[in-house]
Amino acid sequence: AQKVTQAQTEISVVEKEDVTLDCVYETRDTTYYLFWYKQPPSGELVFLIRRNSFDEQNEISGRYSWNFQKSTSSFNFTITASQVVDSAVYFCALSEWAGANSKLTFGKGITLSVRP
Amino acid sequence: NAGVTQTPKFQVLKTGQSMTLQCAQDMNHNSMYWYRQDPGMGLRLIYYSASEGTTDKGEVPNGYNVSRLNKREFSLRLESAAPSQTSVYFCASSEQGSSPLHFGNGTRLTVT
Numbered sequence: 427a428q429k430v431t432q433a434q435t436e437i438s439v440v441e442k443e444d445v446t447l448d449c450v451y452e453t454r455d456t457t458y459y460l461f462w463y464k465q466p467p468s469g470e471l472v473f474l475i476r477r478n479s480f481d482e483q484n485e486i487s488g489r490y491s492w493n494f495q496k497s498t499s500s501f502n503f504t505i506t507a508s509q510v511v512d513s514a515v516y517f518c519a520l521s522e523w524a525g526a527n528s529k530l531t532f533g534k535g536i537t538l539s540v541r542p
Numbered sequence: 543n544a545g546v547t548q549t550p551k552f553q554v555l556k557t558g559q560s561m562t563l564q565c566a567q568d569m570n571h572n573s574m575y576w577y578r579q580d581p582g583m584g585l586r587l588i589y590y591s592a593s594e595g596t597t598d599k600g601e602v603p604n605g606y607n608v609s610r611l612n613k614r615e616f617s618l619r620l621e622s623a624a625p626s627q628t629s630v631y632f633c634a635s636s637e638q639g640s641s642p643l644h645f646g647n648g649t650r651l652t653v654t
Contacts, residue, residue: 528639
């Protein structure tokens with residue numbers, strides 16, 4: 427069965443600090459997808475990134491970067507020079523490949539607070 | 543495009559009452575999902591529909607039923623609400639399994 431662990435529950439940083447959100451996953455499949463979602467205080471869920479299990483290249487998008495390491499079953503998310511607008515709950519999720527029946531399993535989320 | 547639309551946004555029920563949460567998407571997506579979000583629990587899958595005409599249980603299906611009315615609409619029904627069903631419910635859709643999910647804005651349900 428697929429499982430996602432986000433061991434950090436709450437993180438508080440001061441603006442401009444870098445912060446890394448950890449995600450560890452479990453799966454028996456060789457084909458799977460990993461995701462990160464953001465949930466700001468307004469409550470909507472915003473898709474950030476999807477990686478497949480065959481692509482271990484790190485991804486950078488502006489101040490956001492993701493480090494995927496199959497050897498440690500981790501897909502960590504780093505925010506560089508954090509801003510107050512980054513305050514949100516961040517979810518990591520995993521989907522094993524099952525064709526049309528694939529479905530996402532979410533971690534419990536990490537609440538990030540960025541203080542001015 | 544509206545994306546994924548959920549109604550209602552808020553609802554208060556008494557124990558034992560029934561209600562249906564509505565969800566519609568206008569992105570021609572094949573797959574639709576219902577999740578619930580509880581503090582400290584993340585999002586947990588209640589039911590999903592991989593394609594029009596099919597529905598399957600997720601992680602926490604007890605106390606719920608679903609209907610995939612057509613490709614656009616996927617409703618969630620609580621036949622006899624219980625306080626344990628107090629939660630925020632999110633509907634989502636995707637092109638196909640493992641595609642990114644597009645979420646509605648959620649329904650905050652309180653059962654007293």
